[in-house]
Amino acid sequence: MRTSQILAFVAALPSTLAAYKGFNYGSTGNDQSAFEGQFNSAKALGFTSARLYTMIQDGTTNSPISAIPAAIDTGTTLLLGLWASAGDADFANELAALNAAITQYGTAFTDLIAGISVGSEDIYRITPIGIENNSGAGVGPATIINYINQVRSAIAGTSAAGKPVGHVDTYNVWANSSQNALIGACDFLGVDAYPWYETTKANSIDNANATFWGDYDDTTAAAQGKPVWITETGWPVSGANSNEAVASVQNAQTYYDAVGCTAFGEGINTWWYTLQDSGSSPSFGVVGAGSPPPTTPLYSLSC
Ligand SMILES: *[C@@H]1O[C@H](CO)[C@@H](O)[C@H](O)[C@H]1NC(C)=O
Ligand SMILES: *[C@@H]1O[C@H](CO)[C@@H](O)[C@H](O)[C@H]1NC(C)=O
Ligand SMILES: *[C@@H]1O[C@H](CO)[C@@H](O)[C@H](O)[C@H]1NC(C)=O
Numbered sequence: 278m279r280t281s282q283i284l285a286f287v288a289a290l291p292s293t294l295a296a297y298k299g300f301n302y303g304s305t306g307n308d309q310s311a312f313e314g315q316f317n318s319a320k321a322l323g324f325t326s327a328r329l330y331t332m333i334q335d336g337t338t339n340s341p342i343s344a345i346p347a348a349i350d351t352g353t354t355l356l357l358g359l360w361a362s363a364g365d366a367d368f369a370n371e372l373a374a375l376n377a378a379i380t381q382y383g384t385a386f387t388d389l390i391a392g393i394s395v396g397s398e399d400i401y402r403i404t405p406i407g408i409e410n411n412s413g414a415g416v417g418p419a420t421i422i423n424y425i426n427q428v429r430s431a432i433a434g435t436s437a438a439g440k441p442v443g444h445v446d447t448y449n450v451w452a453n454s455s456q457n458a459l460i461g462a463c464d465f466l467g468v469d470a471y472p473w474y475e476t477t478k479a480n481s482i483d484n485a486n487a488t489f490w491g492d493y494d495d496t497t498a499a500a501q502g503k504p505v506w507i508t509e510t511g512w513p514v515s516g517a518n519s520n521e522a523v524a525s526v527q528n529a530q531t532y533y534d535a536v537g538c539t540a541f542g543e544g545i546n547t548w549w550y551t552l553q554d555s556g557s558s559p560s561f562g563v564v565g566a567g568s569p570p571p572t573t574p575l576y577s578l579s580c
Pocket of ligand 2: 406407409410474475476477
């Protein structure tokens with residue numbers, strides 16, 4: 278084949294094969310068996326990756342999160358997270374837990390790493406709308422860059438060396454040119470975008486798909502060529518309205534079919550929000566209550 282034919286052939290290969298497809302998982306109250314139950318239910322639904330927010334097991338100072346042995350046992354890949362908004366001493370504990378996990382579990386762990394996110398929505402929380410929404414403590418881009426450099430140093434020379442290191446934030450943070458230095462320091466950008474919460478826009482379900490991809494495209498345009506991963510999005514099955522956005526199983530299905538299926542079809546790494554969200558309002562869970570989570574979804578997850 279001529280080069281042009283080979284390139285055309287390569288371009289025609291499905292890119293979906295390599296993409297990560299998962300859910301987001303909190304740490305509170307989860308031991309290894311709880312994580313295993315969640316990962317197995319997610320796997321039964323076709324979601325084989327887990328995004329975490331912290332390296333630290335709930336209730337400990339700096340022991341590695343038990344999602345790691347659960348991921349090893351269930352063959353679940355991991356978008357690791359280090360919480361970055363609680364000060365330098367807490368970040369040192371996140372790093373200690375990462376180091377301990379690499380030592381303790383070796384390549385059984387590090388082979389599963391999709392990426393390492395330093396922080397989650399830290400900058401959003403200190404923007405005017407983050408403050409207005411009482412979203413909690415955050416930090417600015419200089420702190421995240423410093424912590425990214427600490428993670429790169431920590432994994433250098435270990436079996437996790439070379440794993441992509443980046444940051445997760447909201448689309449409006451990424452689209453702000455004041456983040457250019459941070460973007461330069463990232464291997465990937467994780468974007469959280471919820472048309473549901475975009476109450477200053479006409480945010481009915483009818484506009485949601487276009488709004489989401491507008492957010493995604495704004496992030497990609499700012500990304501300096503770095504890959505943009507979808508780290509959180511979803512639509513609630515229940516809860517009070519959010520401007521024009523109505524929570525319902527039907528609308529969650531419509532959103533998933535449009536946004537989720539497009540993302541999976543295009544081979545974009547995606548961690549959906551979320552597997553189970555019982556007791557929350559709005560509730561974004563794709564399955565209802567139960568431990569382990571049920572494997573029958575509230576709406577069809579096939580594309
Ligand atoms: C962009 O970032 C700057 C500096 O942090 C901030 O002052 C400004 O409000 C941001 N703009 C928007 C639209 O968030
Ligand atoms: C935060 O507050 C603003 C202004 O009230 C609102 O438009 C926006 O949707 C809120 N964002 C979130 C994520 O709750
Ligand atoms: C959702 O938007 C994407 C990107 O523009 C488009 O490719 C897709 O067809 C849309 N899906 C629906 C159901 O409108």
